[in-house]
Amino acid sequence: MNTSTPHTAPAAPLDLVIFGGVGDLSARKLLPALYMAHLHNNLPAATRIHAVGRQPWDRAAFVTFVQEKVRGFIAEKAFADATWTSFLERLHYVCADVTLAEDFHALAAALQSNSDRMYYLATAPNLFVSICAHLRGAGLVDERSRVVLEKPLGHDLASARQINDSVGQHFQEKQIFRIDHYLGKETVQNLMVLRFGNTIFEPLWRSPYIKSVQITVAESVGVESRAGFYDSTGAMRDMMQNHLLQLLCIVAMEPPVSLDPDAVRDEKLKVLRSLRPMTIADVAKDTVRGQYSAGASDGEAAVGYLQEADIPADSNTETFVALQAHINNWRWANVPIFLRTGKRMAARQSEIVIQFADLPFTIFSDSAHQSVNRLMIRLQPEEHIQLQMMAKEPGSGMKLRPVNLNLDLEAAFSERRAEAYERLLIDVIKGRLTHFMRRDELEAAWSWVEPIINGWQQLNEKPKAYTAGSWGPAASSALVAREACSWIEES
Incomplete structure (x- = not known):
């Protein structure tokens, strides 16, 4: 033997x-x-x-x-x-x-x-x-x-298809890795485990138990050395079409039948194809474009976008986008989805917030904090997951206060947590496609984004000014307020 x-x-x-x-x-x-x-x-x-x-x-x-x-x-x-x-x-x-x-x-x-x-x-x-x-x-x-x-893979749907067609002449789809480094972040990958590896959230991960979803990817820096690229691209193409929509897919997808790359990407594709298309009226009502003006960032004076080196003085390129989206399926019916990204904002912060519905009735007289049941997934600068709940303050009476239950991944695991690019590069070496975009995903994202960009051109409105070091134009706060919501840092 x-x-x-x-x-x-x-x-x-x-x-x-x-x-x-x-x-x-x-x-x-x-x-x-x-x-x-x-x-x-x-x-x-x-x-x-x-x-x-x-x-x-x-x-x-x-x-x-x-x-x-x-x-x-x-x-x-x-x-x-x-x-x-x-x-x-x-x-x-x-x-x-x-x-x-x-x-x-x-x-x-x-x-x-x-x-x-x-x-x-x-x-x-x-x-x-x-x-x-x-x-x-x-x-x-x-x-x-x-x-x-x-990324960005193309400038619009037509150019993305042209690149895909041309690259596809030389490489098979299984050999093509369309990278989005946000999908390599530990917390993003943990979101799939949080959803599909536990029973406590899945029954509530739907309408009417979720009141709203918001995804923010905020940067405190300006255009830095990327002026030429950025002015021809803007926040919608640079961030919204890829990073934010990919994060939304992870949040909103149905459970895949397995972790096979195509099984996961099939479910992400369904989310993109379920996004309600925006008409010109929707673009005017449900989107906000902004451009930063002079202010202060990270404690230092910051020039406005139009004063940055190599930026045309009459540029209408947006450095900020906020929008309200809707997913047309049973799980997410009537749940507003708020997406926001921008440069020269108050802090470098990337976060997903799942706001659970208010109680239908409260027996507590202190009802000022009823909307505190929320799951917060922080992607940067530090990575953590928090569940906010109500608890009683110590002492007599029944005064309530929101408290956090923290999932501290760093304390729970002794293993080193690789950075996103390191993790994804190793995935490419090993031929693992799960955390990379498939061609039809990319084109579905462009199909939803392109009418918004065209709508802005048709409306021909200048981006709304916001002060460097702020959280964006006031109109973005009004956007979420219509649904009795607020951006998390404004709560």
């Missing part, structure tokens, strides 16, 4: 290629995430990381860039000299113009033979098509290859 341990074949060599490898996303997020994956032995042993850029550098110049620009985005407690040195040994650089087919010969020469290939397209979306075509032309795409597409 053979009692020996079964032989496990070593992982194939991996070539991880970052197009836009010396850009802001690579320096701030991707390379630090890959360092953390390297630190915790989550990269195959024979992994090489290739940065592709137009700078006429050699490998030594690129390593110097990484030392100067990337090192600062790694937490001090995670930094180790020996690990950093071994990580740098994985790095390579290829000088190439991605619009020129002949420049891909240098990339082909740099890759290992018989390796798995993972291509991360951290470039402008208008380069995706040529990069994929040139990869195929250089013989660098096979059934083991994977491609990661950064």
